[in-house]
Amino acid sequence: MRQARVHRIATAGPDDVSGLDEAIAAGRIDPAGIVAILGKTEGNGCVNDFTRAFAVSALSAALAARLPPAAVARIAMVMSGGTEGALSPHILVLERGEAEADVAKGPALAIGVAHTADLAPEHLGRMGQVWLVAEGVAKAMHDAGIDDPADVHFVQIKCPLLTAERIAAAGARGADTATRDTLKSMGLSRGASALGVALALGEIEAHALNDAVIGSDFGLYSGRASTSAGVELQNHEIVVLGMSQSWSGPxxxxxxxxxxxxxxxxxxxxxxxxxxxxxxxxxxxxxxxxxxxxxxxxxxxxxxxxxxxxxxxxxxxxxxxxxxxxxxxxxxxxxxxxxxxxxxxxxxxxxxxxxxxxxxxxxxxxxxx
The missing domain is CATH 3.30.1330.160 (Cyanuric acid hydrolase/Barbituras, RU C)
Known part of the structure; x- marks a missing residue:
């Protein structure tokens, strides 16, 4: 039986991995058990927010000293830029491993992760992205051992956005993109990804979806999707959080x-x-x-x-x-x-x-x- 552990660690900046290092050194976190790291960074959250990539780079380097490259690559690193007001920068380290002998039996928190293939720029904000994410959510549910979509409580996704270079690459192939506005592309990517979650969880039927409703018909939505777009990736990193009888812990x-x-x-x-x-x-x-x-x-x-x-x-x-x-x-x-x-x-x-x-x-x- 598996057990999930979640560690909330404050950060002094996007590249601050000292808290993670200390937790690993003290034995509170087993780096081999880390499946995802979610983070809030103090950037602007827009297209040019490189605090997200900066944080991913720092976290990857810290873990590379303890894990083989393939293991680091499997960790979903979902950085969300913007800590306006008094929101405090921090990371959430999601770990899973064998259940301790004396912990409560299930149902308990279950964690699943999936990485999609890279998304072609011409599919961003369109049904191609919806279907790709829906497939990824199903894989993450399987990874978590969750069969019933009703047991899923949150799906956190990091999705790509369009840049001038990516738009030009699509044009060179004779393909057009849903928008040439890079900032608008963030909303379209977030929206299409969220509709992919809704499709996977049965919140919306496939016949209700098409390219035209993405970013326009906001009566269509998922009540369990959280999507964040960034320039630092071209695929989707998907983290499913739910409850499962096959997991234990507090x-x-x-x-x-x-x-x-x-x-x-x-x-x-x-x-x-x-x-x-x-x-x-x-x-x-x-x-x-x-x-x-x-x-x-x-x-x-x-x-x-x-x-x-x-x-x-x-x-x-x-x-x-x-x-x-x-x-x-x-x-x-x-x-x-x-x-x-x-x-x-x-x-x-x-x-x-x-x-x-x-x-x-x-x-x-x-x-x-």
């Missing part, structure tokens, strides 16, 4: 869907399902049991929130995704009392327009975490 996961950026009550309800009272802001003991929070944030396309106008879409200096991360991050920090929150901007087809999915990983042991 960790459990549940999810909620926020209807807008301040809709914290579904998140509170999920915390309660996981055994926390969550009457107000989490008390110190409960806060210590919240191992990880992952969320999506988006500026609603109507330009209004609960009837009042917001200006996130009208700011020519700062991308709306940056406003949304800070806004939703603040709401969730107020609920949890934590700022090491994995809040990712750009929620196209990830939750309802203006809202987004949230996943919570909790240690079920009271007073022992």
């Amino acid at each position: 960790l459990a996961i549940d999810h909620a869907v926020m209807a807008d950026g301040i809709d914290i009550e579904p998140v509170r309800a999920a915390l309660k399902r996981l055994g926390l009272e969550a009457r107000g802001q989490l008390a110190s003991e409960e806060r210590s049991r919240l191992v990880a929070l992952l969320a999506k944030a988006e500026a609603g396309s109507s330009g209004r929130l609960r009837g009042s106008r917001h200006a996130m879409l009208d700011d020519s200096d700062i991308a709306s995704t940056r406003h949304a991360r800070a806004f939703t991050g603040g709401a969730l920090a107020g609920l949890t009392g934590l700022t090491e929150l994995f809040v990712s901007g750009g929620a196209e087809h990830q939750g309802p327009d203006g809202g987004g999915p949230v996943a919570l990983v909790v240690d079920r042991r009271k007073g022992e975490s």
